[in-house]
Each structure stands twice: as structure tokens, then as C-alpha cells.
Amino acid sequence: MHRTHTCGELTIKDLGVEVTLSGWVAKSRDLGGMTFIDLRDRYGITQLVFNMDDNEQLCAEGRKLGREFVIKITGKVIERSSKNLKIPTGEIEIKVSKLEILNAAKTVPFLIEDETDGGDDLRMKYRYLDLRRAIVRKNMELRHKMAHETRNYLSNHKFIEVETPVLIKSTPEGARDFVVPSRMNPGEFYALPQSPQTFKQLLMVSGFDRYFQIVKCFRDEDLRADRQPEFTQIDCEMSFVEQEDILNMFEGLFKHLFKSIKGIDIAEVPRMTYADAMKYYGSDKPDIRFDMKFVELNDIVKGKDFKVFDDAELVVGICAKGCAPYTRKQVDELTDFVKKPQIGATGLVYCRYNEDGTIKSSVDKFYLEEELQKWVNAFGAEKGDLILILAGKTDKTRKALNELRLEMGNRLGFRNKDTFAPLWVLDFPLLEFDEESGRWHAMHHPFTSPKPEDIALLETDPGAVRANAYDMVLNGTEIGGGSIRIHNKELQSLMFKHLGFSTEEAHKQFGFLMDAFEFGAPPHGGIAFGFDRLCSLFAGLDTIRDVIAFPKNNSGRDVMIDSPSTIALEQLDELKIKTTV
Amino acid sequence: MHRTHTCGELTIKDLGVEVTLSGWVAKSRDLGGMTFIDLRDRYGITQLVFNMDDNEQLCAEGRKLGREFVIKITGKVIERSSKNLKIPTGEIEIKVSKLEILNAAKTVPFLIEDETDGGDDLRMKYRYLDLRRAIVRKNMELRHKMAHETRNYLSNHKFIEVETPVLIKSTPEGARDFVVPSRMNPGEFYALPQSPQTFKQLLMVSGFDRYFQIVKCFRDEDLRADRQPEFTQIDCEMSFVEQEDILNMFEGLFKHLFKSIKGIDIAEVPRMTYADAMKYYGSDKPDIRFDMKFVELNDIVKGKDFKVFDDAELVVGICAKGCAPYTRKQVDELTDFVKKPQIGATGLVYCRYNEDGTIKSSVDKFYLEEELQKWVNAFGAEKGDLILILAGKTDKTRKALNELRLEMGNRLGFRNKDTFAPLWVLDFPLLEFDEESGRWHAMHHPFTSPKPEDIALLETDPGAVRANAYDMVLNGTEIGGGSIRIHNKELQSLMFKHLGFSTEEAHKQFGFLMDAFEFGAPPHGGIAFGFDRLCSLFAGLDTIRDVIAFPKNNSGRDVMIDSPSTIALEQLDELKIKTTV
Incomplete structure (x- = not known):
């Protein structure tokens, strides 16, 4: 023993x-x-x-x-x-x-301790030793518990986990599909699924009623943004439901995970429309661990000869509590921050509401103190607060102010990893205009249903049509999203028309799902969560790599096993393929 | 609503x-x-x-x-x-x-009822309608419960489920690997895992102690024998264990599944050595729902001028209870059965122990009734029983008699799908001789440990060396197998030597696992269960296809989505491959 x-x-x-x-x-x-x-x-x-x-x-x-x-x-x-x-x-x-x-053991290449002396590359090469560190192993233990509790909750709510196939079919638009040559069917290829979307909808047509799966998905794309070529989803679909049913069910899952994993009672998850998220946070995934909402100032700043504001489509700002004492240097840092190319603002206007009651701004020459008082009022600012204002094109300015808001959140210590603020973002636009193709595209996918009251707008103002689509956001990160699907043939045809698909094209691309819908499809909808991301947030980690036992690097390589690699010519011959490198 | x-x-x-x-x-x-x-x-x-x-x-x-x-x-x-x-x-x-x-619904192509009028092909093409039939959907519900209860049991026993990668590396002997070209690494390929064997052993080196995963595996091979190119395993590994620990743990899993899924209390799972399984059942996966053990007769049948028996390496038979009244025609059917090419016996000797106490055999000319009495005694036969005997080369004869025994089991109604008889088969040979290459091969894999007391035989009688390897058998079907691994470097080198690997070859093929073993590998062992097969046995079904939501046919095709399929030239170009069909 x-x-x-x-x-x-x-x-x-x-x-x-x-x-x-x-x-x-x-x-x-x-x-x-x-x-x-x-x-x-x-x-x-x-x-x-x-x-x-x-x-x-x-x-x-x-x-x-x-x-x-x-x-x-x-x-x-x-x-x-x-x-x-x-x-x-x-x-x-x-x-x-x-x-x-x-x-016995050879000398290990780095210390097996929470604080190790091993760099990233070395630890990835010897990932099996890195995993020996308690701090790393604990992430995998957390992941295990998250998956187990997810399964418990969903099973208790009558969901059935069904394994959908990994070897599926490449679609004409599957530009990011991994493909797999078939030995038994030379010249033909399987594709690895980017998601089990079609299969879960088919299971609804089959009457499975409530489906889920914790499932590997695959995407062959650039991996810069903390992505992995293989990633895991909690994939779910329900029949005979409306949006409200889905939100309640998965809010329940969320509460269960927080309670069972972290012992935290989460209050009701707040809801925000996409329009409000953009207006008040400049982002479709607001971090609501802290307030600092956008305040639009067009009404009170225009017409005072300050050209920057007068010419701007939008003048909008945030109020940083207690930051009035910021030094010149600190403010300059913020100005430099917003002027970074990836943020792209042209400048930053500030306004200090000093402790002594005076108000000083960087644009004092255009605005009298009584005018600035209106700014202070608009923000509900208190003595000691600092107001930061950007101006320009609406979308770009909101985007930049979102970055500034997050930066201020960091500086003020509002973005604590142990604080969790989930949020539903609702009423996403159904369509988005693709400049390149000059066409409207489905923002989620072409089976997403429009809000009934907006259907008429499809003809007149496609961009204004809202979808029955929703995202779950946690601490400023999108962790899941889904929609109520179209189950009605006429509506589906209308959608395809507006997406510029001919009946033939639509059938070629979505053939068997459309066929299936002819045999009695129930109303249905679903959601999918990014399981890696969810785990990393629960663990308070910055990257999904840390919750993946054997991750790949930014070039899609597993440096431990040295994969991908060349394969033998005989193997290629048998598969009836050739490389052309 | x-x-x-x-x-x-x-x-x-x-x-x-x-x-x-x-x-x-x-x-x-x-x-x-x-x-x-x-x-x-x-x-x-x-x-x-x-x-x-x-x-x-x-x-x-x-x-x-x-x-x-x-x-x-x-x-x-x-x-x-x-x-x-x-x-x-x-x-x-x-x-x-x-x-x-x-x-609305178009007319469905077959009846959505338990007894349907749809043939196999039609049902597979419209699998989403087939799944609408309660009898089919119930199999998926069972599968869900089996997975969930497996996870419950293992989690309660401190196992952690860890997701190992799907995009791994092709090994030089990975003839049946599916490969995946990498867009980011042109000319290079990932492979899909035939099992997570290496990764689970690495996790033991990492100190994970108890790992499991319900995981898709892939094998690109002929699919005749009710196999699927993608299949699911319950894959497990434990550290600091001996064979007995593994057997106990997974016998426990088995009991838990039977109890929680079917409400059946399973008694202690009997154990049998591989040698006994072959000797008494002619199979390494005996169906022990019924007895009918082999009895070897060499000692009592030889030297009576019956050339068939005198020349045979082995004379061996079974006793079919109550079958003495079998008609001539019935016995002829059995003779035809054993003479089928795939079974390959040259003939069948029978001996009736009639109700009236007389004994009649098909070889009465060579054996007196008092000699036949010895046969009867050897089998412990009772009046009314029928003894069936085959003779020839040992391996071939045992194999044929195994088939006859199963056939008699069917005829006598002993192979009821609602009766469950699990069995451990132990002490598998470590090596098997491959005629083609003229070399000894690892029967399981080269990390399987030999029984310590047999190590000396590696030099003198490699075929006699027993492994710490075990299979779980249920109703005559192998549903799982595993081994205690070698964790000791000297023993591993010895094994590679006997398998005819040079150090370089061994390193090329098992490089990073062997490297990992140098940094402190614990004693470990594991097991993997074929989850599809296990579910089909629990459901009383004949094929694993019936417990897979979207199975592929014998040519590896999904006829519903028509996959695999050709892909666009641009896609091939981007992947830097060409087909050569």
C-alpha cells in the first residue's frame, strides 16, 4: 500500500x-x-x-x-x-x-512553488511541472467544480446533456473552420464545429425540450486576443420559451455557481438595453462594478465659441469621485492615455470641482464659472470630484470614454477581482451594416428573431430593428450570449431576403436546418457561455490560458508536445493530400 | 407564455x-x-x-x-x-x-412512433425526426444520466475532471490518426487523439492524483464492427495505487451506475485470470450470464483409435443442459454453425445423456458406453443433457467453442439483455508476438507494467510474462480496460529493449512523456471505459449507434448533414494543401 x-x-x-x-x-x-x-x-x-x-x-x-x-x-x-x-x-x-x-527526480527547471522563478515560455514547455504548483492546480480544481455544478443545476432543471458530433461539415462561409481529411472518403473533409448551433436547434426540432452540453469548439483564427484554437462552451437551448424564460433560467445558473463555488449570494442580475449600455457606458459589455456613468453635455456646452465642442457630434463625460486634487502630471497622463492611437481621442477636457467650492476647467477661457456650475450639476458632482470630457463622433467618442472610464476604475480601485457584478444586456440590434460588402449582416446569426414590434422597420430602417438577443456580462467581459430563434418559415424567408440571400443560397448554406424546420419546429431559444472565460473570471485571472490544463500559445502551438508538426509522406498519401508549402 | x-x-x-x-x-x-x-x-x-x-x-x-x-x-x-x-x-x-x-409540418417521411415504418437509411437521413420517437430519445436520456452519475461518483471520490486537448500531435505510429492542417503553421498538422493516454499520465506526473474525463476520441479506421470514427471514453487515472485499488474504485463506479440508473444491486464483481478465461470460455471476454464452462477431455478421449481426437492438440467440450432431446436436424444445424468459415471447426462430436440413462454419441464406433460415462462424469452432466465437443489446434478450437457456447446460450435463453453479469479479467499477457514484423508488441501499450514476479521471464519466455493489466467485461463485451503503468526508468528501458526499440526510437515516439518521467513520476495506473458501449448495454441495445445522437454510417458518413464533403479551393489554398484524388 x-x-x-x-x-x-x-x-x-x-x-x-x-x-x-x-x-x-x-x-x-x-x-x-x-x-x-x-x-x-x-x-x-x-x-x-x-x-x-x-x-x-x-x-x-x-x-x-x-x-x-x-x-x-x-x-x-x-x-x-x-x-x-x-x-x-x-x-x-x-x-x-x-x-x-x-x-528520483532530475533538477526541475523552475521552482515548484506559488512564486516561481520560471518564465512563461519555460513553464509552458514543462507545463506538467507548472501544473504541479498548487496555485496552478487550484485553477483546474475550480474549473472541475464549475463544470460539475453547472451540470448539477441544469440536470436538476430537466436539461439533458447530448453529445453533438465533432466531425461535422464545413459550410461555405466556414472560413475559420478547421478541416479534417477523411481517409475513407478521399478528397472529402470533415470540419470541426465552431459551435454546435445547428445541432442544438435540430434537437429542439426533435423535441428534446431542454438541451445542454459542455463542449469543445474550434476556430482557426488569429489568437492575439487571449483566444485559443480550441475552447469550451456551456451550450444550451430550450423549447417553448420566450426571452424572459431564458434570462430567468440562466440567471439561476449564475446564482447557483456563485453560491456553490464562492459562497456568494448574487442579487437579481440587473438588465440594461444595448442602447443604454452604449449611451451610458460606451460599451455593449459595461463593467458595472462601479458607477461613473456617461453624462451627455451637448445641450449645455454648445454655442460658447469652443470650436471643439461646437463641431462635435457628441460631448460626453464622466465624473471621477475625489479626483479634483489630481496633479497636472496625473491629468496629463490621462490626456496621453486617451490620445493613444488605439483609443483615438484628440484631447481631454477636465473640470475640477475643488474642495473649496471653486470650479476650474481646462477650457476656462470659453466657459464662465456659472456655466461650469451647470456641468457640475449635470454630473451631480460633489466637491472634490474631477469631471473628464471627450468630444467628437458619437461612436468613436463613446468608445474612447469607455476606455477612460475603465482606466479611472482601475486607478480608483473599483475593479476588484473579488467583486462580481453580472449584467444582462438586452435588445441587441438584429443587423449590422458591413461596409466592405455593402450589405446588412446578422449580428448574431440569421436565425435570431427580431422583436415583433420592430419587424416593420426591416423595410425602412434595418439598423433600428432590435433582436430578441441578449448577452450576459460579468465585470466588463462578455461571458455568454444567445437569442430567441426564428421558428416561423415566413419570417425566416423575410430575414434571408433582407440579408441578401436568394432562396437557393440560403438553402445551400443552411439546407438541412431549413428542411428540418418544415417538419414542426417549436419556438425555441438558447444561450452559450464561454466556459474558459467564466472560469478565469471566477478565479480572478487575467487570461483563459491559466484555466486550461494544456493551452496553446499565440501561434496555436503546444510547445510542450511540439504540435502542430509535419507528418509522414505515407500518411499524406493515404489521405490523398499534398502540402503546397 | x-x-x-x-x-x-x-x-x-x-x-x-x-x-x-x-x-x-x-x-x-x-x-x-x-x-x-x-x-x-x-x-x-x-x-x-x-x-x-x-x-x-x-x-x-x-x-x-x-x-x-x-x-x-x-x-x-x-x-x-x-x-x-x-x-x-x-x-x-x-x-x-x-x-x-x-x-405547421409537412408530412413526415416515417411514423413518429416506437414501431415506425421508416427504414434505417431514411431514419438516419432524418435523424432529427427519428430522435423525436420516444424510444430513441429515451436512449439519449439514459446516456445523459449515465454520464451524470459517473461524474457524481468520481467527483465524490476526489477525481478531478480535466479537459485534455483535442488538437494534439500525430505520432509516428499514428496510422489511424485523423489529422488537421494548421492555417497558422502551414505544412504542419495537428492530430485528433485516439485517447488522452499521454496527457492523463502527465497529469499524474503533475500530482493531480485522481483524474477523469468523459471525452471524445477519434480513430480513422474501418467501421465494420459497430465502431464510430468519433467515440466517447470514460478515461481515468490514479496515483499511488496498486491494481487492487483500481479494481475496487471502478467496481464501485459500476455498482453505483447499476444502482442509480437501473435500481439493481450488483454483488461483488467476480475476477478471472486471462489464462482461465481462455481455458474455460475460449475468450478474453466471457459472457458469464450462464455457466456452460469448457471441459478439456484430452486425458480421457485419446488412444481409442478415433483419429480426429488422437491428432488434436486439444479436445474440449461444453454441456448443454436439457438438450439431449435435440433432433438430428437441430444437431446438424449446430454442426453447420461450427463449420462456418468464420468459426472454422472441422466437425462437431456430440454425446447425448438421455433421460432413460443411456448415453449415445456420434462416435459410438470408437467409444463404449462405459467410456462415454467418463465424459458424462467429466462434465458433471445430468440425464437430459447434451455434450458438444470440438477438437483441433488449441487456440482455434477454443475460439470456435466460444462461438458455439454463445450460440447455445442464445438458444437456451441465457443471454437475456436485462440480466447483467460483470467480470474482471486479470493478468493479461504483457506481450504478444506479431508474426508480420517478427517482433514482440505490447498488448496494451509500452508503459504497461509487468507483474514483478514475471520480470525475469522477459529474457527467457516473453510470451509468459503477465501484465498488471485488467479488463472489465459485461455480458461478453469488453467495456473497459487499463493497467498499472511503469513509473521506473530502468524497468521502462528494459521494456523498450524487449520491444525492439532503440533509446532513440523510444524517445522519438514517447519523448515528452519519457522526459516528464525524469522529474518525479509517482506510481500510477488507470482505466478507460467505452462509454458508448456501456450505454448500449445498459439500454439493452445491439449497436452503439443507438446511443449516439448523430452517428455516422459504416463509411464514416453523416448522411443527415452529408459530411464529409469537398471544400472550396480557396480554403485548400489557405491551408496550403491540395487533394490528389
């Missing part, structure tokens, strides 16, 4: 018990005639002690153990003289009477 | 309640001035009633509803005059006051 206990469970209650433990040598130190070893496994660390006076040979063997050696020991649980109350096993140690080396 | 209740929940307790239901029109019949409709959803069937006298227009609309129309109705729960006590909702019906057609 390799162990009677794990390294995480022995406490003062076990004094005197003879135990066998197995694990890794985490640390070792000699102190006078004694040698102390931290023995580590997944469950914790237990201190071992060897004593020269008791057993010289054994102690000598103990001294020779290297870091990360795998050993098995037998010994008695005794009370420690110097206790470590930070860990559950910290009051005891094991007086070793028997030692067996199960496996 | 689309419904207040599902079609499976209203009973006599709900009399008088006004309800709204949605679902599919399963059946419709007019009876005098009344129209009755079976409304179906996933949860059941509720009868609707329309009455000409009450509301002529509504009833007329009801009469026009076609099969599989999706409708929403409102009405009152009333007591049925003619009750159907076979279903929970059979005592009530809904007197419809409001009807809305949510979606």
Missing part, C-alpha cells in the same frame, strides 16, 4: 498514529541533528522529521533526497515544537521510521 | 384547472361530434378534446391539424370517459377552449 493518508489530512487529533504517506519532496532543511522535509501531494503538505540521534543511517538517507523526489515513508504522528497555524497539518509532523524512494 | 404544464404531468388531481400546453400533434381521431388529439412533448402525451356542439369553429380547426403540427392550446382538465391507465395522464383530457398553430 502506498499510503494510509494523504498529505493534507493529518492533524493534532492523529497524534501517536502510525501512518504511511507518499508524495513529493517539496523542501528540505537540516537543523542541527535533525532534517525536516515538506512532503507534498495534491491535498497538502505534511512535515517529516528525521533525527540523527534516533537513526543515523535513515537520517542520512533523508538528507540525500532531492527536491521533487517521489518518496514513501512510514512513521508516527507527533506534535511539532514550532507550529505553523497557516496550514491544517501545521501542528504535527511525522517522525519517520521507514523511507522508500519511489522515483 | 407557451405552457403552464408539460404534456406529462397533468393527472386526475388537476381536474378543473385551466391549463396551457404546447407540443406536437401525435395522433388525431374524430368520433361522432368529437375530435381527440394526442398532444406530445418530451415528458409525455396528454389527450385534447374538441367538441362540435360546444364550439363548431374551434373543433373544425382542430380537425384540420396535421400530424406533427406544433400547437399551443388552452383548456380545462376534465375526467376522461374512457381511461388509459398505462400512462400517468391517462385519466384526464383537456377540453380545449383556445388553439394556436405555432408551426
Whole structure:
């Protein structure tokens, strides 16, 4: 037997018990005639002690153990003289009477500790050692719990998990599909799914009523923005539902996850329209951990000969609580920040509402203090606050102010990773105009239903048509989204017409789903959550890579196994393909 | 709102309640001035009633509803005059006051009923309609429950589910790998995993201690034998364990599944060595729902001038209880059966132990009744039994007798799908000789550990070396298998030597796993279950296709979505590949 206990469970209650433990040598130190070893496994660390006076040979063997050696020991649980109350096993140690080396270890390339000396590249190459660090392993444990509790909640709500195929069909627009040559069908290819969208809708046609799947999806695209070529979704679909049913069901999932994983009671998730999100936060995924809403100033700033404001489509600002004392340098930093090319503002106007009641702005030459008082009123600013204003084209200015707002949130410590502020964003536009093709595109996908009251606008003002589409946002990150689908044939045809598809094109691209819809499709809708992202937010991490056991790098490479790689010519021949590099 | 209740929940307790239901029109019949409709959803069937006298227009609309129309109705729960006590909702019906057609349906290509008129091909083409049949959907519900209970059990036993990558690396021996060209790394390919074997072993090196995953695996091979190019495994690995720990843990999983899914208490799973399985059942996966063990007769049949037996390496038989009255024709059928080319016996000797105490055999000319009495004694046969004997080369004869035994099991009704007889088969040979390459091959894989007491035999009698390898067998089907792995470098080198690998070859093929083993690998072992097969056995089905929502056919094609398919030239160009068909 390799162990009677794990390294995480022995406490003062076990004094005197003879135990066998197995694990890794985490640390070792000699102190006078004694040698102390931290023995580590997944469950914790237990201190071992060897004593020269008791057993010289054994102690000598103990001294020779290297870091990360795998050993098995037998010994008695005794009370420690110097206790470590930070860990559950910290009051005891094991007086070793028997030692067996199960496996030796070469010197590891970096420290197996929470604070390691290994750089990113090295840790990825030796990911199996990186995963040995408690801080990394805990992320995987969290991920496991998240998946398990998601399944519990959904199963308890009558959802069935159905595995949809991984080897599917490439669609004409599947530019980002990974494809897989078929040996049995030479010249033909499968594709890996970017999502199980079609299959989950088919399952609704099948009457499955409530479907979910925690499922790998694949996208062959640029990976700059913390993306992975393979990623995991919580994919869900329900029949005979309206938007409200979906929002309630998945708000419930969310509350369950917060409660069961983090012990946090989440209040009702607030809801915001897409239009309001853009107007008040300049983003379709507002971080509402803090307020600092946009205030539009067109009505009160125009016509005072300040050309920048007079020419602007939108003048809009935020109020930074308590920042009036910002130094010139600090304000300049903010100006530099908004002028960065990726943010693109041309300048920043500020207005201090000083503690002494005076109001000073960077545009004092155009605005009298009584006019500035109107600004202060518009923001509901208090003494000590700093107002920051941008002006220009509406979309661009909102986007820039969103960045500035987030930056101020960071500076003011409002974006704490232990604070969680979920939000539903509703009523997304159904269509967006694609400048390149000069056509309207479905913002989600062509089966997303428009709001009934907006259908008439399809003819007159397509951009104003709102969809029954919703996103779940957490701390400024989109973590899920979905829609109520069109199940009605006439409406679907109308949609295809407005998307510029002929019946033939529509059928070529969505053929079997459209066929299926002819045989009695129920009203249905669904949602999909980015599981990697959700886990990283729960874990308070910045990148999804940290919640993926074996992630790929920005070039889509797994540097540990050195993949992708060339394959043998015989293999290519058998598949009836050739590379043309 | 689309419904207040599902079609499976209203009973006599709900009399008088006004309800709204949605679902599919399963059946419709007019009876005098009344129209009755079976409304179906996933949860059941509720009868609707329309009455000409009450509301002529509504009833007329009801009469026009076609099969599989999706409708929403409102009405009152009333007591049925003619009750159907076979279903929970059979005592009530809904007197419809409001009807809305949510979606019409074309005529479906086959009946959506348990007994359908649709052939296999048609049902696969319209799989989404096939899945609408309760009998098919129930298989998916079972599969969901099996996965969920598996996860519950393993999570409760400290296993962590870790997602391993789907885009991995093709190995030099990955002849059956599916490969995936990488757009970002032109000329290079990922491979889809045939199993996560390497990754789960790496996770043990990482100290994960107990890993599992319900995971899709992929194999590009001939699909004749009820296989699928993508299939699902319950993949597990544990550290600091011996074989006994693994057997106990997964016997526990098995018991939990039987109890929670089928309400069956499974007794301790019996164990059998591979050697005994071959000797007594002629198979490494004996069906032990019935006894009928092989009895070897060499000692008592030889030397009586019956050349067939005298020349045979092995004379071996089974005793079919109560079959002595078999007619000549029935015995001839059995003879024809064993002579089929795929079974390959040259003939069948029988011996009847008649009810009147006489013994008659097909070889009476060589054996006196007192000699035949010895046969009877060897089998422990009783009056009325029929003994069936084959002779020839040991392996071939055992294999043929295994087939005959299973055939007799079928004829005697011993192979009931509702009876479950699991079995551990232990002590598999470590190596098997490959005639083609003239080399010994690892029967499982090269990391499988030999029994310590057999290691010396590696030099002298490699075929006799037993492995710490085990299979779980259920009703004559292998449903899982695994082994204790080698974690010791010297032993691993010895193994590679005996498998004819140079150090370089071994490193090329298993490089990063061997590297990983140098940094402190714990003793570990694991098992993997074929989840599709397991589900099909639980469901009492003959093929794994029936427990897969969207299976592929024998040519690896999904006929519903028509995949695989050709892809656009531009797509091939971007991937820097060409087809050579």
C-alpha cells in the first residue's frame, strides 16, 4: 500500500498514529541533528522529521533526497515544537521510521512553488511541472467544480446533456473552420464545429425540450486576443420559451455557481438595453462594478465659441469621485492615455470641482464659472470630484470614454477581482451594416428573431430593428450570449431576403436546418457561455490560458508536445493530400 | 407564455384547472361530434378534446391539424370517459377552449412512433425526426444520466475532471490518426487523439492524483464492427495505487451506475485470470450470464483409435443442459454453425445423456458406453443433457467453442439483455508476438507494467510474462480496460529493449512523456471505459449507434448533414494543401 493518508489530512487529533504517506519532496532543511522535509501531494503538505540521534543511517538517507523526489515513508504522528497555524497539518509532523524512494527526480527547471522563478515560455514547455504548483492546480480544481455544478443545476432543471458530433461539415462561409481529411472518403473533409448551433436547434426540432452540453469548439483564427484554437462552451437551448424564460433560467445558473463555488449570494442580475449600455457606458459589455456613468453635455456646452465642442457630434463625460486634487502630471497622463492611437481621442477636457467650492476647467477661457456650475450639476458632482470630457463622433467618442472610464476604475480601485457584478444586456440590434460588402449582416446569426414590434422597420430602417438577443456580462467581459430563434418559415424567408440571400443560397448554406424546420419546429431559444472565460473570471485571472490544463500559445502551438508538426509522406498519401508549402 | 404544464404531468388531481400546453400533434381521431388529439412533448402525451356542439369553429380547426403540427392550446382538465391507465395522464383530457398553430409540418417521411415504418437509411437521413420517437430519445436520456452519475461518483471520490486537448500531435505510429492542417503553421498538422493516454499520465506526473474525463476520441479506421470514427471514453487515472485499488474504485463506479440508473444491486464483481478465461470460455471476454464452462477431455478421449481426437492438440467440450432431446436436424444445424468459415471447426462430436440413462454419441464406433460415462462424469452432466465437443489446434478450437457456447446460450435463453453479469479479467499477457514484423508488441501499450514476479521471464519466455493489466467485461463485451503503468526508468528501458526499440526510437515516439518521467513520476495506473458501449448495454441495445445522437454510417458518413464533403479551393489554398484524388 502506498499510503494510509494523504498529505493534507493529518492533524493534532492523529497524534501517536502510525501512518504511511507518499508524495513529493517539496523542501528540505537540516537543523542541527535533525532534517525536516515538506512532503507534498495534491491535498497538502505534511512535515517529516528525521533525527540523527534516533537513526543515523535513515537520517542520512533523508538528507540525500532531492527536491521533487517521489518518496514513501512510514512513521508516527507527533506534535511539532514550532507550529505553523497557516496550514491544517501545521501542528504535527511525522517522525519517520521507514523511507522508500519511489522515483528520483532530475533538477526541475523552475521552482515548484506559488512564486516561481520560471518564465512563461519555460513553464509552458514543462507545463506538467507548472501544473504541479498548487496555485496552478487550484485553477483546474475550480474549473472541475464549475463544470460539475453547472451540470448539477441544469440536470436538476430537466436539461439533458447530448453529445453533438465533432466531425461535422464545413459550410461555405466556414472560413475559420478547421478541416479534417477523411481517409475513407478521399478528397472529402470533415470540419470541426465552431459551435454546435445547428445541432442544438435540430434537437429542439426533435423535441428534446431542454438541451445542454459542455463542449469543445474550434476556430482557426488569429489568437492575439487571449483566444485559443480550441475552447469550451456551456451550450444550451430550450423549447417553448420566450426571452424572459431564458434570462430567468440562466440567471439561476449564475446564482447557483456563485453560491456553490464562492459562497456568494448574487442579487437579481440587473438588465440594461444595448442602447443604454452604449449611451451610458460606451460599451455593449459595461463593467458595472462601479458607477461613473456617461453624462451627455451637448445641450449645455454648445454655442460658447469652443470650436471643439461646437463641431462635435457628441460631448460626453464622466465624473471621477475625489479626483479634483489630481496633479497636472496625473491629468496629463490621462490626456496621453486617451490620445493613444488605439483609443483615438484628440484631447481631454477636465473640470475640477475643488474642495473649496471653486470650479476650474481646462477650457476656462470659453466657459464662465456659472456655466461650469451647470456641468457640475449635470454630473451631480460633489466637491472634490474631477469631471473628464471627450468630444467628437458619437461612436468613436463613446468608445474612447469607455476606455477612460475603465482606466479611472482601475486607478480608483473599483475593479476588484473579488467583486462580481453580472449584467444582462438586452435588445441587441438584429443587423449590422458591413461596409466592405455593402450589405446588412446578422449580428448574431440569421436565425435570431427580431422583436415583433420592430419587424416593420426591416423595410425602412434595418439598423433600428432590435433582436430578441441578449448577452450576459460579468465585470466588463462578455461571458455568454444567445437569442430567441426564428421558428416561423415566413419570417425566416423575410430575414434571408433582407440579408441578401436568394432562396437557393440560403438553402445551400443552411439546407438541412431549413428542411428540418418544415417538419414542426417549436419556438425555441438558447444561450452559450464561454466556459474558459467564466472560469478565469471566477478565479480572478487575467487570461483563459491559466484555466486550461494544456493551452496553446499565440501561434496555436503546444510547445510542450511540439504540435502542430509535419507528418509522414505515407500518411499524406493515404489521405490523398499534398502540402503546397 | 407557451405552457403552464408539460404534456406529462397533468393527472386526475388537476381536474378543473385551466391549463396551457404546447407540443406536437401525435395522433388525431374524430368520433361522432368529437375530435381527440394526442398532444406530445418530451415528458409525455396528454389527450385534447374538441367538441362540435360546444364550439363548431374551434373543433373544425382542430380537425384540420396535421400530424406533427406544433400547437399551443388552452383548456380545462376534465375526467376522461374512457381511461388509459398505462400512462400517468391517462385519466384526464383537456377540453380545449383556445388553439394556436405555432408551426405547421409537412408530412413526415416515417411514423413518429416506437414501431415506425421508416427504414434505417431514411431514419438516419432524418435523424432529427427519428430522435423525436420516444424510444430513441429515451436512449439519449439514459446516456445523459449515465454520464451524470459517473461524474457524481468520481467527483465524490476526489477525481478531478480535466479537459485534455483535442488538437494534439500525430505520432509516428499514428496510422489511424485523423489529422488537421494548421492555417497558422502551414505544412504542419495537428492530430485528433485516439485517447488522452499521454496527457492523463502527465497529469499524474503533475500530482493531480485522481483524474477523469468523459471525452471524445477519434480513430480513422474501418467501421465494420459497430465502431464510430468519433467515440466517447470514460478515461481515468490514479496515483499511488496498486491494481487492487483500481479494481475496487471502478467496481464501485459500476455498482453505483447499476444502482442509480437501473435500481439493481450488483454483488461483488467476480475476477478471472486471462489464462482461465481462455481455458474455460475460449475468450478474453466471457459472457458469464450462464455457466456452460469448457471441459478439456484430452486425458480421457485419446488412444481409442478415433483419429480426429488422437491428432488434436486439444479436445474440449461444453454441456448443454436439457438438450439431449435435440433432433438430428437441430444437431446438424449446430454442426453447420461450427463449420462456418468464420468459426472454422472441422466437425462437431456430440454425446447425448438421455433421460432413460443411456448415453449415445456420434462416435459410438470408437467409444463404449462405459467410456462415454467418463465424459458424462467429466462434465458433471445430468440425464437430459447434451455434450458438444470440438477438437483441433488449441487456440482455434477454443475460439470456435466460444462461438458455439454463445450460440447455445442464445438458444437456451441465457443471454437475456436485462440480466447483467460483470467480470474482471486479470493478468493479461504483457506481450504478444506479431508474426508480420517478427517482433514482440505490447498488448496494451509500452508503459504497461509487468507483474514483478514475471520480470525475469522477459529474457527467457516473453510470451509468459503477465501484465498488471485488467479488463472489465459485461455480458461478453469488453467495456473497459487499463493497467498499472511503469513509473521506473530502468524497468521502462528494459521494456523498450524487449520491444525492439532503440533509446532513440523510444524517445522519438514517447519523448515528452519519457522526459516528464525524469522529474518525479509517482506510481500510477488507470482505466478507460467505452462509454458508448456501456450505454448500449445498459439500454439493452445491439449497436452503439443507438446511443449516439448523430452517428455516422459504416463509411464514416453523416448522411443527415452529408459530411464529409469537398471544400472550396480557396480554403485548400489557405491551408496550403491540395487533394490528389
